[in-house]
Amino acid sequence: MISDSHAGRSYPPTEPYEVTRAKIAEFAAALGDDNPAYRGENPIAPPTFAAVIAGEAWQALWEDDELGLALHRIVHGDQRITHHRPLRAGDTVTATLTIDKVRVRGAVDMINSSVTLTTPPGEVVCTAASTFLHNREEQA
Amino acid sequence: MTATELQVDVGTELPTLVMRLTRETLVRYAGASGDFNPIHYSDFHARALGLPGVIGHGMLTMGLALRAVTDWAGDPARVRSAFVRFTRPIPVPDDDSGAELIVKGTVTKLDDGIATVQLDARHGEDKVLGMATAEVDIS
Numbered sequence: 395m396i397s398d399s400h401a402g403r404s405y406p407p408t409e410p411y412e413v414t415r416a417k418i419a420e421f422a423a424a425l426g427d428d429n430p431a432y433r434g435e436n437p438i439a440p441p442t443f444a445a446v447i448a449g450e451a452w453q454a455l456w457e458d459d460e461l462g463l464a465l466h467r468i469v470h471g472d473q474r475i476t477h478h479r480p481l482r483a484g485d486t487v488t489a490t491l492t493i494d495k496v497r498v499r500g501a502v503d504m505i506n507s508s509v510t511l512t513t514p515p516g517e518v519v520c521t522a523a524s525t526f527l528h529n530r531e532e533q534a
Numbered sequence: 535m536t537a538t539e540l541q542v543d544v545g546t547e548l549p550t551l552v553m554r555l556t557r558e559t560l561v562r563y564a565g566a567s568g569d570f571n572p573i574h575y576s577d578f579h580a581r582a583l584g585l586p587g588v589i590g591h592g593m594l595t596m597g598l599a600l601r602a603v604t605d606w607a608g609d610p611a612r613v614r615s616a617f618v619r620f621t622r623p624i625p626v627p628d629d630d631s632g633a634e635l636i637v638k639g640t641v642t643k644l645d646d647g648i649a650t651v652q653l654d655a656r657h658g659e660d661k662v663l664g665m666a667t668a669e670v671d672i673s
Contacts (some may be wrong), residue, residue, distance in 0.1 A: 423562065423566070424559075424563045425598060426553065426598075426601075440604070441597075441604070441616055442593055442596050442616075445567070445596075449568060449569065450568075466583060469620075472617065472618060472620060473592070473593065473596060473617070473620070474616070475616050476615040477615065
C-alpha cells in the first residue's frame with residue numbers, strides 16, 4: 395500500500411520523447427486551436443502538451459506493485475504546469491517522476507507527484523505537478 | 535513571435551470563449567494525447583465505474599480553458615504556468631450537440647511583468663475547474 399514513506403521516491407527517466415511538428419499540429423487540432431504558433435516551420439507546443447509526455451512517466455506509478463494503485467480507481471485531482479520555456483518541435487526530452495507527498499484520508503490516498511521534462515544536456519524545460527486521488531475501495 | 539506589449543490592468547477581462555465538446559472531440563483528444571482511458575469514449579466502461587456516461591478528459595478541459603488565455607495573449611510562449619483543480623467532469627452525450635464549455639478570464643494580479651489570470655470554466659451551471667489560474671508574461 396502507498397504511504398507517506400514513499401515520498402521522495404523517483405523513477406528512472408522515460409525513453410527520450412521527440413517533439414514533432416506533426417504531433418504538435420495533431421494536438422492543437424484536437425483542441426480546435428488554430429494559433430499560428432503551433433503551425434509552420436518551427437512550431438511551439440500548446441502549454442498542456444507537456445502532459446502528453448508527463449503521462450508516460452505517470453505509468454511508473456500505476457506499474458509500481460509496491461504502491462498497490464488500481465488505475466481505474468484513480469482520479470486526477472489537480473494539475474500544475476510550469477514552463478521555463480515552451481516545448482518546440484525538434485526537442486527531445488525525458489520525463490522523470492518523483493512522488494512528493496502522500497496523504498491518506500480514510501479510504502483515499504492523495505498523491506502529489508511531479509514530472510520534470512529535461513533535454514539531454516540537462517535543461518529543465520517544464521515541470522508538471524499533479525495530485526492524484528486513489529480510492530482504496532471499489533465504488534458501491 | 536512578435537513581442538508586442540499587451541495592454542493589461544488588474545480587472546482586465548479576457549474575451550469569453552464558447553466551445554462545444556462532442557464525442558469526436560474526445561476521440562481526437564484521446565488519439566492526440568495518448569490517453570485511451572475508455573471512460574472517455576465508451577458508455578459501457580463509464581457506467582461500469584458508476585459514471586452516468588462518457589466524460590471528457592480533464593486535461594482536455596484544461597487545454598481548452600487555456601485557449602482563452604493564449605487567444606488573448608497571442609503568443610502561447612507567454613504562458614509561464616497554469617494550475618487547475620478538476621472539480622466536476624463534463625458529461626459528453628453521443629449526439630450532434632455535445633456539451634458546451636464557456637471560459638471567462640480576468641486579470642487578478644500584475645507583478646514584475648507577469649499577469650495572473652483567473653479562469654472560470656463552466657458547463658451549464660457546473661464550475662468544472664477550481665482555482666484555475668495562468669501566469670502570463672506580458673513584458
